[in-house]
Amino acid sequence: MPLxxxxxxxxxxxxxxxxxxxxxxxxxxxxxxxxxxxxxxxGVAFGSIPSSxxxxxxxxxxxxxxxxxxxxxxPEGLAISLPLRSFGIGSFRAFWYGQLSGLVEVLAxxxxxxxxxxxxxxxxxxxxxxxxxxxFVVFNEIIPEITPQNRTMSSWCVIDxxxxxxxxxQILCAPYGKNFSTETKLQMMGKSSLEAxxxxxxxxxxPMTDEEFLTKSNDIYQEAFxxxxxxxxxxxxxxxxxxxxxxxxxxxxxxxxLFLLKTSGHRELFKLFDPVICTDANEIRLTKPEPDVFxxxxxxxxSPPLSMSQCLVFEDGENGVRAAIAAGMKVVLVPSxxxxxxxxxxxxxxxxxxxxxxxxxxxxxxxxxFDDI
Numbered sequence: 001m002p003l004x005x006x007x008x009x010x011x012x013x014x015x016x017x018x019x020x021x022x023x024x025x026x027x028x029x030x031x032x033x034x035x036x037x038x039x040x041x042x043g044v045a046f047g048s049i050p051s052s053x054x055x056x057x058x059x060x061x062x063x064x065x066x067x068x069x070x071x072x073x074x075p076e077g078l079a080i081s082l083p084l085r086s087f088g089i090g091s092f093r094a095f096w097y098g099q100l101s102g103l104v105e106v107l108a109x110x111x112x113x114x115x116x117x118x119x120x121x122x123x124x125x126x127x128x129x130x131x132x133x134x135x136f137v138v139f140n141e142i143i144p145e146i147t148p149q150n151r152t153m154s155s156w157c158v159i160d161x162x163x164x165x166x167x168x169x170q171i172l173c174a175p176y177g178k179n180f181s182t183e184t185k186l187q188m189m190g191k192s193s194l195e196a197x198x199x200x201x202x203x204x205x206x207p208m209t210d211e212e213f214l215t216k217s218n219d220i221y222q223e224a225f226x227x228x229x230x231x232x233x234x235x236x237x238x239x240x241x242x243x244x245x246x247x248x249x250x251x252x253x254x255x256x257x258l259f260l261l262k263t264s265g266h267r268e269l270f271k272l273f274d275p276v277i278c279t280d281a282n283e284i285r286l287t288k289p290e291p292d293v294f295x296x297x298x299x300x301x302x303s304p305p306l307s308m309s310q311c312l313v314f315e316d317g318e319n320g321v322r323a324a325i326a327a328g329m330k331v332v333l334v335p336s337x338x339x340x341x342x343x344x345x346x347x348x349x350x351x352x353x354x355x356x357x358x359x360x361x362x363x364x365x366x367x368x369x370f371d372d373i
Contacts, residue, residue: 157314157357158234159262161225162336168220169200172213178204182341189317190253190288192279193217218258226264231334233357235269236370242272244368249297250276251313253287253320275300288319291327298327312365314357318346325349332360 169180184203188196197213200206208216241248250270252259256278263270270276275297279287283296298304298311305311308328315321316336324331333350334357335342347353354360363369 157316157334158231158238159228159266160231160336161228161262162316164224164228168217168224171220172216173200173204173206176204176206178206180204182337186318186337186341190319190323192253192287193255193258195287196253221258221261225258225262228262228265230266230269231357233360237357237360237362238269238272240362240370241367243371246367247301247303248273249301251293251297252277253279253293255280274302288317289322289326291323294324294327294329298329312351315350318343321346321350330365 166180166185169185173180180200181203184200187203188199191199193214194210197210197217201208201210201213206213238248250259250273254262256276259276259278277283277293277296277300279293281293281296284292286292294311294313295308298308309330311327311329313320313324313327313329313331314334315324315331316334321331321333330351333342333347333353335353335355339347339353352364361369
């Protein structure tokens with residue numbers, strides 16, 4: 001397992017969710033544009049049908065069709081408003097977002113009828129575009145809104161192993177007159193046990209082999225880690241996400257054996273995470289800061305996210321933050337050390353930095369609000 005900082009052993013929670021940098025409303029600019037063009041194409045198409053030599057009658061037919069589309073959009077709007085409500089948007093706002101998303105199409109259809117005489121020659125292209133635009137809207141608006149997208153992964157921001165981890169390595173280094181520094185600790189976080197040991201041996205010039213390090217450190221861990229406690233706010237957040245059926249996974253630099261040791265006092269809580277990907281899993285070729293572990297978690301969700309940007313990771317180490325960013329995911333940094341010890345670029349590129357999980361607001365990331373607020 002990685003000799004990461006203790007909280008680094010915590011779970012890097014990756015939540016599949018709405019991008020924090022984009023609006024949570026159903027109509028984004030590109031969708032509104034295509035919906036408008038689709039409506040115009042429908043209006044042009046039906047305004048051009050030679051159903052009558054009377055141009056006024058043809059116009060009325062096309063106009064009535066546009067209004068009919070608007071009526072048909074009403075139940076569709078209701079279908080869209082339901083998942084919006086589950087994302088924490090108020091009932092009134094969710095209802096009107098769903099309805100207004102269909103008005104653009106109706107208005108554009110009427111405009112298309114008005115310009116029908118100017119677009120007769122474009123009718124074949126308009127019909128083709130209308131079909132393509134509808135497919136785009138369905139796959140990019142309706143399906144993402146209705147499909148639960150929130151996913152969570154974890155690295156070690158859930159269990160407070162920081163003090164235990166530091167104490168264990170101080171015990172290991174003491175006989176050699178060496179001090180386990182914060183700088184070395186940050187480099188080791190997120191790495192496998194072997195890689196972390198190599199960093200420690202190299203940085204402190206310890207007279208031991210890699211195998212000796214693994215044996216000695218494991219003996220110390222066996223006594224220390226079972227007493228690890230949950231971080232403040234961790235259990236509340238995990239139970240909240242589980243109660244709303246938001247999938248959660250664990251992606252950790254620890255070996256499976258060490259993961260079980262660290263979580264031995266909280267087995268029932270950690271059963272809520274699926275999958276659990278450890279550094280010794282077959283899918284993991286490279287450890288953090290490479291994104292392998294987080295990508296493996298996302299791929300093994302029962303319903304994989306449509307985009308990695310819909311995942312949110314909770315991390316406490318520099319390597320974990322870099323891994324999440326490399327995976328294309330959002331990342332919340334919950335530092336286990338004073339921020340002054342972290343690379344400024346890591347803090348800058350993290351989606352959000354919090355002093356505690358108690359300060360996390362799920363609504364900010366499109367997740368359901370806490371029930372006790």
